[in-house]
Amino acid sequence: MLSFVKIMDQINKVILIIIGLLTGVMAAVIIAQVFSRFVLSTSLSWSEELARYLSIYAVFLGAAVALRHQGLISVEVIHEFIPQALSKWLKIIVNLICIVFSVVLIFVGMEMIDKVQIQNSPAMQIPMSIPYASIPIGALLMALNAVVVVIELFKGGNRNG
Structure with missing residues (x-):
């Protein structure tokens, strides 16, 4: 079990690098679009679409890593009014619900x-299955990271990273 946690932590490090690259490329594409529009007086037809798809992937990948670090938005007021032991079980239940939701999202994303596999994007003419693949990929990574959090909660650790 601990080897699975370590493997997922290594995968998350790679995901963070990928998110950084996606964000850097997205920023470069947006800067190129602004430069092209205002300096060259022409517009890049593909830039907005590419930036959107890069952003979608960055969000799904980032949500998976944020779930691992327990950094997703949540209502913490309940945890303050219940005993520590119940708080641990509440976190386990919430992460189990996240796993179920992620599994459903994987199947819906695959459908x-x-x-959309026969459709192409309007500007770049890439298969729409590429942007839509972010859904099951992100959901799979979220499910795996939620499993890691549950394992750590059962082991008694509650580290946030």
Whole structure:
């Protein structure tokens, strides 16, 4: 079990690097679009679409890492009014619900990919299955990270990273 936690932590480090690259490329594309529009008086037809798809991937990947670090938005007021032991079980239940939601999202995302695989994006003409693949990829990573959090809560640790 601990080896799974270590593997996921290594995967999350790679994901953080990927998120940084996605964000850097997205910023470069937006800067190129602004430069092209205001300096060259022409517009790049593909830039907004690429920036949108990069952003979608960054959000899904970032949500998975944030779940691992227990950094997603939540209502903490309940934890302050219940005993520590109940708070631990509440966190376990919440993460189990996240796992179920993520598994559902994986299947729904796969169905969506199947429905849009014959379509191409308007500007870049890439298969729409590429942007839609962010849904099951992100959901799978969220489920795996939620499993890691549950394992750590059962082991008695409650580290946030």
